[in-house]
């Protein structure tokens with residue numbers, strides 16, 4: 001079969017469309033969830049998943065059921081509740097002095113494992129979190145600035161099949177060098193509200209740069225095999241030059257399961273993600289290849305993007321409840337670092353919140369500023385173009401066991417409103433430092449085929 005034909009499967013990257021423009025996905029369940037989340041933003045992912053299972057995966061039937069007043073009862077099919085128990089992973093630690101990496105998944109499909117301490121988070125996910133990151137006045141100034149910027153934020157619009165969908169939160173991309181970076185595209189078209197990095201975004205960018213580089217070093221030394229860089233991880237300093245800013249203006253606003261789009265970030269991407277305003281729950285889960293036993297996903301892990309009080313730092317097995325979650329110390333100002341391979345192997349989301357504690361300045365809003373280091377050698381003027389003559393997008397295969405971990409360039413036009421994909425794709429080649437063939441200093445292809453047979 002021609003590679004281009006394989007790539008026509010629409011489910012391949014649909015969640016990307018629902019997540020403000022920087023995700024990737026190749027799981028049809030997630031694709032369906034993304035469509036449903038867009039159509040029913042008032043329902044949580046968990047509820048939508050239950051409905052999907054109950055209606056045998058039919059998006060149409062779920063949507064009809066959810067739209068029918070009075071609310072249709074959910075047919076009983078699953079007996080495992082989505083929210084099982086919550087635990088601190090500290091209670092699973094093996095008692096060694098150094099950080100512990102757990103080889104076996106601790107989560108089962110359908111369970112949420114809550115991580116409260118930074119130690120738990122970094123030992124069990126490719127993330128590290130720092131609470132109270134910025135000096136208070138700096139955080140406040142940035143928050144005020146972003147509140148002033150809000151009228152320029154937009155909802156992403158994209159097309160799934162013949163349906164137009166809008167993202168369940170608003171976004172804006174800020175770049176340091178408008179002249180060259182304004183050419184970035186999204187969903188196969190130009191981005192019409194790219195802004196120049198504002199004064200406070202720039203001040204904070206420098207603080208984030210220093211901290212993220214320290215965290216990369218710590219991560220590499222303490223958690224990566226032999227204390228070395230991962231394959232494709234750049235040896236260069238991480239220098240943010242763009243920030244993708246998300247605003248969730250109420251508890252209903254959310255972002256569905258996705259991994260961030262690698263097109264400009266490149267392979268082994270690292271992201272510094274700063275939260276301001278209302279606390280919200282961040283969920284991560286590892287993707288397992290489709291051939292892996294009965295389950296294709298682990299249960300999800302919820303990272304609390306807020307400071308925990310000492311008495312909550314290591315709860316043992318505690319029944320889950322929204323009330324418990326809402327009693328955590330209100331914290332904006334946490335910096336989450338998503339390390340190399342997170343985007344290739346994990347997905348993340350912000351689930352809708354049933355209740356939120358308003359923030360004294362932001363009200364019901366939460367901002368998330370994802371500082372990104374867009375590579376000059378991945379500028380759209382340099383990357384491959386599809387048959388529509390549009391800059392292609394870079395994706396990593398997460399699901400298919402035979403090609404998992406391989407990167408590809410592919411046409412993305414099919415998801416722009418009114419657009420049709422040409423179906424073009426080609427496997428991508430990078431050296432061990434994550435550089436493509438056309439980059440200065442490229443040292444040869446390390447991304448060899450996993451399987452001889454394509």
Ligand SMILES: O=C(O)CCC(=O)C(=O)O
Nearest residue numbers: 022244246260350368370
């Ligand atoms: O709001 C967040 O914390 C996550 C945002 C996100 O996933 C993204 O910008 O890609």
Ligand SMILES: [Fe+2]
Nearest residue numbers: 258259260348
């Ligand atoms: Fe993301």
